[in-house]
Amino acid sequence: MKKSLVLAMAMALGVTASAYAANPFSDVPAGHWAYDSIAKLAAAGVIDGYGDTTFKGDRLMTRYEMAQIVAKAMAKGANVDKLAAEFADELDALGVRVAALEKKSDNTKITGQIRYSYQSIKQEPSDTKTSNARLRTRLIFTGKVNDNWNYVTRLENNQYFHKDPASTYDYKGEDDDVKINRAFMTGRLGGLQVDAGRAALYLADGMIYDDTFDGVKVGYGDKVKVGGYYGKLTESRVNAVDVNDKAWGVNAAADLSKAVNLFAGYDKIHADGVDENVAITNAGLKFNITDDVKLTGAYMHTNADENENGFYAILDLWGASYAKPGSFGVQAVYYDQPALSAEAHTMNGEYKAQGLWEDGFKGYSVAASYTVAKNMMASVKYYDLKSREDSDLKNKTLWSEFQLRF
Numbered sequence: 001m002k003k004s005l006v007l008a009m010a011m012a013l014g015v016t017a018s019a020y021a022a023n024p025f026s027d028v029p030a031g032h033w034a035y036d037s038i039a040k041l042a043a044a045g046v047i048d049g050y051g052d053t054t055f056k057g058d059r060l061m062t063r064y065e066m067a068q069i070v071a072k073a074m075a076k077g078a079n080v081d082k083l084a085a086e087f088a089d090e091l092d093a094l095g096v097r098v099a100a101l102e103k104k105s106d107n108t109k110i111t112g113q114i115r116y117s118y119q120s121i122k123q124e125p126s127d128t129k130t131s132n133a134r135l136r137t138r139l140i141f142t143g144k145v146n147d148n149w150n151y152v153t154r155l156e157n158n159q160y161f162h163k164d165p166a167s168t169y170d171y172k173g174e175d176d177d178v179k180i181n182r183a184f185m186t187g188r189l190g191g192l193q194v195d196a197g198r199a200a201l202y203l204a205d206g207m208i209y210d211d212t213f214d215g216v217k218v219g220y221g222d223k224v225k226v227g228g229y230y231g232k233l234t235e236s237r238v239n240a241v242d243v244n245d246k247a248w249g250v251n252a253a254a255d256l257s258k259a260v261n262l263f264a265g266y267d268k269i270h271a272d273g274v275d276e277n278v279a280i281t282n283a284g285l286k287f288n289i290t291d292d293v294k295l296t297g298a299y300m301h302t303n304a305d306e307n308e309n310g311f312y313a314i315l316d317l318w319g320a321s322y323a324k325p326g327s328f329g330v331q332a333v334y335y336d337q338p339a340l341s342a343e344a345h346t347m348n349g350e351y352k353a354q355g356l357w358e359d360g361f362k363g364y365s366v367a368a369s370y371t372v373a374k375n376m377m378a379s380v381k382y383y384d385l386k387s388r389e390d391s392d393l394k395n396k397t398l399w400s401e402f403q404l405r406f
Contacts, residue, residue, distance in 0.1 A: 045072060046069055046072045046073050047069060047072075066083075070083045070084055107143060107144045108141060108142065108143045108144070109141075109142045109143075109144075110139065110140070110141055110142075111139075111140045111142070111405070111406060112137070112138055112139045112140060112405070112406050113136075113137075113138040113140075113403060113404070113405050114135070114136070114137050114138075114403065114404045114405075115135070115136045115401055115402070115403040115404075116133075116134070116135050116136075116401065116402050116403075117133070117134050117136070117348075117399065117400065117401040118131070118132075118133045118399070118400050118401075119131060119132050119133075119134075119348065119397060119398070119399050120397070120398045120399075121350045121353075121395065121396070121397050122395075122396045122397075123350075123353060123354060123393075123394070123395055123396075124392070124393070124394040124395075124396070125392055125393075125394075129164075130164040131162065131164050132160060132162060132163040132164065133160070133161040133162040133163075134158055134159065134160050134161070134163070135158070135159040135161065136156065136157070136158050136159075137156070137157045137158075137159075138154055138155065138156050139154070139155045140152065140153070140154045140182075141153045141154075141155075145185075145187070148187045148188050149185060149186070149187030149188075150185070150186050150187060151183075151184070151185055151186075152182060152183070152184055152185075152186060152199075153180060153182060153183045154180065154181055154182035154183075155178060155179070155180055155181075156178070156179055156180075156181050157177055157178045157179075158177050159177075180198075181198065181212055181234070182197075182198055182199065182200065182212055183197050183198045184196055184197030184198055184199040185197055186199070191220055192218050192219070192220050193218065193219040193220070194216065194217070194218050195216070195217040195218075196215075196216045196217075197214070198212050198213070198214050198234070199212060199213065199215075199217055200212055201213040201217065201229060201233070202346075203249065203251075203265060203267055203282075203343075204265060204280075204282040204284075204298060204300070205296060205298070205312070205314065205346070206345065206346025206347075207282075207298075207300070207312055207335075207337065207341065207342065207345065207346070208267060208280055208282070208341060208342065208343055208345075209233065209235075209267075209343045209344045209345075210344060210345065210346035211233070211234060211235040211344045212234045212235070213229070213231045213232060213233045213234055213247065214231050214232045214234065215229060215230050215231015215232060216229065216230055216231060217229040217231075223254065223255045224252075224253075224254045224255075225252065225253045225254070226250075226251070226252045227250070227251050227252070228248070228249060228250040228251070229247075229248060229249055230247075230248040231246075231247065231248075232245060232246055232247070233245035233246075233247050233269070233343065233344070235343070235344035245269055245270065245343070246269070246270050247267065247268065247269045247270070248267075248268055249265060249266060249267035249268065250265065250266055251263070251264065251265035251266075252264055252265070258288070259287060259288045259289070260285060260286070260287055260288075261285065261286040261288075262283075262284075262285055263283070263284055263285075263286065263298075264281075264282065264283040264284075265280075265281070265282050265283075266279070266280070266281050267279070267280045268280075269343055277303075278302060278303065278340045278343070279302065279303040280300065280301070280302050280340070280341055281300070281301045281302075282298050282299065282300045282301075283298060283299050284296060284297050284298025284299060285297055285298075292317060292318050292319070293315075293316070293317060294314075294315075294316040295313070295314070295315055295316075296313065296314040296316075297311065297312070297313045297314075298311060298312055298313075299311050300312070300337060300338050300341050301338065302338045302339060302340045302341050303340075304338060304339035304340045304360075306339065306389075307338055307339040307359055307360040307388045307389060308338050308339060309338055310336045310337045310338035310341065310360060310362075310388075311336050312333065312334065312335050312336065312337060313333070313334045314331065314332075314333050315331065315332045315333075316329065316330075316331050317329065317330040317331070318330065320369035320370055320371045320377055320379075321371060322371060322374070322375050322376075322377055322405050323374065323375075324371055324374075325371050325372070325373050325374050326370075326371060327370075327371045328368070328369070328370050328371075329368070329369045329370075330366075330367070330368050330369075331365075331366070331367045331368075331369075332364065332365070332366050332367075333347075333364060333365045333366075334363075334364050335361060335362055335363055335364065335365070335385065336360075336362045336388075337360055337361055337362070338360045338388075339357075339358055339359050339360040339388070340357070340358065340360075341360065342357055342361075347365065347383060348381055348383070348397065348399040349365060349381075349383025349385060349395065349397035349399070350383070350385070350395040350397050351385055351395065353395055354387060354393040354394075354395060355387055355389065355390075355393065356385060356386075356387050356393070356395060359387045359388050359389035359390070360387070360388040360389070361385045361386065361387055361388060362385070362386060362388055363383065363384045363385035363386055364383075364384055365381060365382060365383040365384070366381070366382055367379060367380065367381035367382070368380055375404060375405045375406060376402075376403075376404055376405075377402075377403050377405075378400075378401070378402050378403075379399075379400070379401050379402075379403070380398075380399070380400045380401075381397075381398075381399040381400075382396075382397070382398055382399075383395070383396065383397040383399070384396050385397075
């Protein structure tokens with residue numbers, strides 16, 4: 001048995017530095033590096049040697065012999081999932097059922113997100129107030145096609161407990177609002193990373209677009225990355241029922257150092273029924289100042305007749321992680337976005353009402369997130385935005401959410 005396998009199996013069973021029982025094997029001396037681990041495994045009935053008081057640790061085991069040990073470890077409650085998957089065929093031959101780790105069990109992976117959110121919006125100077133409370137459930141199925149390709153599908157349901165001003169939305173959504181909003185192939189074609197189908201599209205830190213599109217997206221490179229996409233956007237710049245925004249774009253990013261990344265992009269978007277094609281250019285820098293401090297700044301330009309130039313800046317401090325209970329993060333963003341630049345913005349604030357999209361908008365947002373327990377995070381965000389054309393037009397949004405992931 002290899003040294004690494006002995007230690008791995010012993011650790012799975014909770015072995016400490018001291019032996020739990022006398023070592024029964026005559027060919028394992030007390031000073032041997034594996035003495036304690038072998039004694040524990042023997043006492044637990046996981047290994048029993050060759051019936052002549054010998055362990056024969058220098059002898060290579062067959063896969064069948066290793067499968068027998070794995071089966072015994074599983075019966076003792078040891079966490080040996082990877083070994084069980086590796087020896088699935090031999091375990092089948094032994095009549096051992098590996099519940100969730102059988103031969104094809106890893107072909108499909110299911111993950112999910114459940115988010116409850118409450119949003120309150122106030123528009124000035126009209127003093128109009130709206131709010132909504134929503135439960136969003138997402139199930140993501142990732143199927144392995146082969147070593148290079150996966151197929152991903154995402155189901156989403158939205159249940160509205162309350163939605164102003166359309167009161168008919170109250171307690172609606174659980175039965176008639178389940179949709180497949182992602183369904184795409186993802187993998188490598190030569191040196192290219194390819195997504196094809198209804199996939200995610202994230203442009204300029206989400207300041208231009210953060211939703212899905214029907215088309216093809218490609219990327220190439222490591223320290224210097226180039227990419228592009230072509231297709232139809234599923235989310236419109238206006239609240240249209242039938243979305244048919246055709247779009248294409250190219251982007252590039254390069255690591256100038258370990259702490260500095262340069263990025264740039266060009267996007268062209270056309271919506272049916274809208275006269276102008278929107279062209280958006282962006283370029284910026286990302287600074288990893290420390291592990292806890294990150295700063296992003298970018299210039300934006302559109303082909304609008306006026307208010308065509310702008311920028312945004314993002315400051316991230318610490319950072320809450322779903323994997324780290326007790327972790328905490330703060331984010332502050334300043335927006336001075338040009339007209340026509342926000343097709344489907346990543347923010348949870350209101351930016352489309354009162355002409356803020358057409359005229360461009362400026363303002364700020366602050367957010368704080370805290371990981372309550374593993375895979376459970378609470379967040380609160382505040383947005384204060386106003387039109388670049390008429391500063392009296394303001395949208396203020398308070399957003400709070402609690403999200404589970406699995």
